[in-house]
Amino acid sequence: MTTPLLSHYVAGRDLSSSATQSTSVHNPSTGEVLGLTPHGSAEEVDQAVQAAKTAFPSWRDTPVSKRATFLFRYKELLEQRFEELARLVTRENGKTLPESRGDLRRGIEVVEFACGIVHLIKGETVPQISAGMDGATTLEPLGVCAGITPFNFPAMVPMWMYPVAIACGNTFVLKPSEKVPLTALKLAELATEAGLPAGVLNVVLGAREVVDALCSHPDIAALSFVGSSAVAKHVYTTGTAHGKRVQAAGGAKNVMLVMPDAEPESTLRAVLGASFGCAGQRCMAGSVVLGLGDQGDSFFQGLRAAVSSLKVLPTDSHEDSEMGPVIDGHARDRLFEVLEKAPAAGIQISAQSAKIPEKGFFVPPTLLENVTAQSSLAREELFGPVLASGKVQSLEEAVEWINGGGYGNGAVIYTREGGAAREFARRVHCGMVGVNVGVPAPMSVFSFSGWNQSFFGDLHVQGMEGIRFYTRQKVVFSRWDDHYFRTQGW
Ligand code: NAD
Numbered sequence: 001m002t003t004p005l006l007s008h009y010v011a012g013r014d015l016s017s018s019a020t021q022s023t024s025v026h027n028p029s030t031g032e033v034l035g036l037t038p039h040g041s042a043e044e045v046d047q048a049v050q051a052a053k054t055a056f057p058s059w060r061d062t063p064v065s066k067r068a069t070f071l072f073r074y075k076e077l078l079e080q081r082f083e084e085l086a087r088l089v090t091r092e093n094g095k096t097l098p099e100s101r102g103d104l105r106r107g108i109e110v111v112e113f114a115c116g117i118v119h120l121i122k123g124e125t126v127p128q129i130s131a132g133m134d135g136a137t138t139l140e141p142l143g144v145c146a147g148i149t150p151f152n153f154p155a156m157v158p159m160w161m162y163p164v165a166i167a168c169g170n171t172f173v174l175k176p177s178e179k180v181p182l183t184a185l186k187l188a189e190l191a192t193e194a195g196l197p198a199g200v201l202n203v204v205l206g207a208r209e210v211v212d213a214l215c216s217h218p219d220i221a222a223l224s225f226v227g228s229s230a231v232a233k234h235v236y237t238t239g240t241a242h243g244k245r246v247q248a249a250g251g252a253k254n255v256m257l258v259m260p261d262a263e264p265e266s267t268l269r270a271v272l273g274a275s276f277g278c279a280g281q282r283c284m285a286g287s288v289v290l291g292l293g294d295q296g297d298s299f300f301q302g303l304r305a306a307v308s309s310l311k312v313l314p315t316d317s318h319e320d321s322e323m324g325p326v327i328d329g330h331a332r333d334r335l336f337e338v339l340e341k342a343p344a345a346g347i348q349i350s351a352q353s354a355k356i357p358e359k360g361f362f363v364p365p366t367l368l369e370n371v372t373a374q375s376s377l378a379r380e381e382l383f384g385p386v387l388a389s390g391k392v393q394s395l396e397e398a399v400e401w402i403n404g405g406g407y408g409n410g411a412v413i414y415t416r417e418g419g420a421a422r423e424f425a426r427r428v429h430c431g432m433v434g435v436n437v438g439v440p441a442p443m444s445v446f447s448f449s450g451w452n453q454s455f456f457g458d459l460h461v462q463g464m465e466g467i468r469f470y471t472r473q474k475v476v477f478s479r480w481d482d483h484y485f486r487t488q489g490w
Helices: 042-061 064-080 082-093 097-115 156-167 181-193 208-216 229-241 264-280 297-308 329-341 395-403 418-427 463-469 483-488
Strands: 008-010 013-015 022-026 033-038 125-130 133-141 144-148 171-175 201-203 220-226 245-249 254-258 286-292 348-352 366-369 386-392 410-414 432-435 471-479
Touching: 008 042, 008 181, 013 042, 033 181, 042 133, 042 144, 042 171, 042 201, 042 208, 064 082, 064 097, 064 156, 064 181, 082 097, 082 181, 097 156, 125 471, 144 156, 144 208, 156 171, 156 181, 156 220, 156 463, 171 208, 181 201, 208 220, 208 229, 220 229, 229 245, 254 264, 254 395, 264 286, 264 297, 264 386, 264 410, 286 297, 286 395, 297 348, 297 366, 297 386, 329 386, 386 395, 395 418, 410 418, 418 432, 463 471
Parallel strands: 144 171, 144 220, 171 201, 220 245, 254 286, 254 410, 286 386, 366 386, 410 432
Antiparallel strands: 008 013, 008 201, 022 033, 125 133, 133 471, 348 366
16 A cells, blocks of 8 residues: 655645655654655645635634634634544654643643633723823734744644734644644644634645745745754744744753752652653753762662663553654664764763664663763754763852853753752753753743744744734824814714
8 A cells, every 4th residue: 555645734625735755754653654744845835825815814804802712612622632632643753642642732721822812912002192192002913924843742833833823813834844744734624623714724744845935935924933953043044034023943952950959759750751751852851960069979870770760662552651762763873873972982871771662763761971061962952862961060060061052942950949049040041940840841821932042033932922923013193183072062
């Protein structure tokens, strides 16, 4: 049987692609090919943009309370289909079922946030700003917006974007990762089922040709991107050069500092989850753990034992799997290569899960020790289940390590000392800080704010900055004289 070439989803229905090139969508737990993502062309992108452009005037003029009604119905439908969607995420991405549920839940929380659009989109008024004149601001939609997303959160990352954009009255073209298009297609079909008019949300499939066509398309007003820093920078530069508003979130290398007074059990659980959850494929993953002096030795002993005993099993068939595969053979081979080279650089592999499944794209969860701030393993994003660890002599040295890194998504401190936590939170140069939490993961009501090479743009994703990103402000000054009352009477 030949593997099916997937279709775009445009104007509320499937649109076949005439692409001759494609990317295989795998079940990473087994290597089985689930479908082929066509590498869509600039013409196919244009068809999706024209569908969104056609749908825009009437969606913009749909009363905001009616747009909210759609979002409530959509949320309800997502809840009804929750388990089916979570299993789809596991099938095409490989994360464990509880992780897929979390991926979807965080996305649904953005829909819930967007349900409040009537309040969120309120402008401001100043009566009598001048004699006989009132001033008011309105937040108006931009037009056609587009979103380009990575493989690691097939549900949540697209949902950072389109629910907020369409709640604001825009129409949307989503380009999901070619490695995980199935969840995005299903989310768009469910939007139609929940009553979203055709053309308001479209999905166009493909790789870099589609991204470049979106960055330069004259009818696209704004672009949201989430992925690696190199591509984020490219999308930001190209999109803004074509006059678009762009927000582009990139990669990360997040450091966790374990202070000597940290509560041992909860810290171990948090570090383990942050580093090996989603097989380390999270932009907020804890990828470096630092101990302070020699006092952290017992923590590292516990960590070695915990890493070695992590249960790595195919996630589509074992609900008790504690860690799944990485996304594809390319990611797996790259990680094995890094691990092979580590000893020559003086880095010790001190713990590694002994057993991994033979089929699929598995990499053993690995703890590296003796990593220094200058080492590439402390600086470069690996995006896999490899936790680098090292020692610092002071909180100040840890802050220098973090601030010298170049990225700026997140940093975490584990301590029972309020003063140390406060100092750490104040001095690290990154957008998300955790105190005694695993991953300071984005939540729908707060805008997600990476710093440095982890973000290009001004207004961040979701929360109130998301509303600002997908709207533009108009100021209306109105002067009313008493002509009406003079001529009509009271
Ligand atoms: P990626 O950059 O390879 O791909 C992201 C998107 O860009 C995909 O849709 C892909 O088709 C497209 N793309 C890839 N290469 C391109 C190119 N050369 N030109 C134009 N478009 C291109 O990222 P990925 O491997 O899918 O995801 C992992 C990366 O995403 C990691 O770096 C991770 O840290 C990052 N990420 C960041 C956040 C965040 O919020 N900062 C969240 C999730 C993932």
